[in-house]
Amino acid sequence: MGGGSVLLNLLGAIALLLWSTRLVKTGVTRAFGEELRGWLMQATSNRLKAISLGAGVALIMQSSTAALLLLTSFAGRGMIALVPALAVALGADIGSTFVVQALSFDLKAFVPVLFILGVGGFLLSGNATIRQVGRILIGLALMILSLGMIVQASGSLRGDPTLVLVLSRLANEAVLAIVIGAGLTWLLHSSVAMVLLIVSLVGAGLIPLSLGVTFLLGANLGAGLIPLGLGWREPMAARRILVGNIAFRAIGVLIALLMLPLVQQDVAQLPLAPERAIAAGHTLFNLALALLFLPLLGPAARLLEQHLPDRPDESQAASRPVHLDDSLIETPHLALGAASREVIRLAERVEVMLRETILTFQDIDDRRRTMIHSLDDEVDSLQEAIKLYLTRLTRQVTTDEDQKQAVNLILFTTNLEHVGDIICKNLLELAAKKQRYGLAFSEAGWSELTEFHARIVKQMKLALTLFMTRDVMMARDLVAEKDNIRALEKVATERHLARLRDGTPASIETSSLHLDILRDLKRINAHITSLAHPILEASGEIRQSRLRTQKA
16 A cells, blocks of 8 residues: 555544544533533532542543533633632543543444444434434444554554654654644644544554653643633633643643653553553543642642733623624625624523523522623623624625524524523522522422423523524424423423412412412523524424414
8 A cells, every 4th residue: 555545544544533533522512411511510629529520521521621611611600619620620631531541442343333323323213312322322433443444554654664764753852742742632622532543553553652652741731732722712710720721731741751761661561552551641641640739729729810810801801792793794604604603602601591590599699690690791792792793784685595594693692682581580580589588499399390490401402502503303302392391381380289289388488489480481491492493494394373274
């Protein structure tokens, strides 16, 4: 096989590895994103719990970067303190190494089973979660295949004299090898993919184990650069976590570099095959970072707060649009894309408001309510900016399709703003009333409310995914669930009335609160579901009117 053909196959295998990694991460986020957010929100001042939660989330998402970005979205809104957030970040780095550990085994025998289960679940099931699990299984199968392709493609390069000369030079230039490893990791935007690539190259004998260890240090450094670049525009509270994460990694890499011969020797002495030794070394490095910095998180947090103070205008910046570029107005399709990205920013704020609202009914102070009110101010400002931008754009639009898309965006943002109003003017007031009078729901009543709220949050998550994909099947699921929620609200109301008839004291005290919460959540769901209507109308999947036609 010629050199060009080998390189083409190797690049194709790397591309497949990147795509399959993204496929798995997307499937996990869509299927279990809400549960993972809930896990991260449980991080408290208990550092061991925080580090365990971080490891678990990164393991499930197969990406420390994804876990960190999820974490920073909470930190940017003041929902998690810096010390536990840094502990979660250390745990996320450990969790992603377990993915590499698992995939460093020879798993080719599982590929047919993964494909059969994955394709079957994705194509045959009407359940959105099962479809995403199918996507995850397909992604895992493709990851295993891509690793085998890398080993096969790189095997023929083993004796290439030019490559041998380059690698022998790199073996003696540790700093350069670390920089190359970090740069490639940033370029691939996946530390898991980069470490798996190193594992494959070492396993194929293309690079020696000692050089693989040096590249591994660079991959760990690059893994800190990825979320730092993606989250640099976040508020300072979020940025401190990312800076702390890259600082921990840089210090760890520097220490390992100063002791490089000893580190390479220790990894080589592990009773494992070379490729497995690289995976084990990756885990050991991140465990060592956690052991080193876990006791120092307090001083580290103080240093970060001292050198990265909050900016006075940060709250105003959060409510300003980021993507609405006036220069794009003359190019409608680009302007619509910019407006869509801004709508996603707005929708993410509304999702946080909705998700956090139920917790205000258990709070003993008003801090969370204050945070949600500040988010509503941002939502109002962004909605107004998006509406004005799209209104100006409609004067430039020349096609019916673009005109319709602009109007649909305005309608969606208006509905999102209504959701924010219901949360702030209704639900938060109910929470304040409950707190003010010291009321408590019955155990059964609270369970019904939280279950009903969880269904609405799931609808919100599905609506955001639908906004990005415009998938007709997903739109049908959104509308179908609206009917289920209407029925669930009726059942919950009947159960509450039954408790009133039975004389349950807690139900009697909180009756108006209970019924008002159910009503407001159902109204929120109606606004969320409205996103599906234009998609279903365009595909002929929905009637214009639900009224029967009168007979003549």
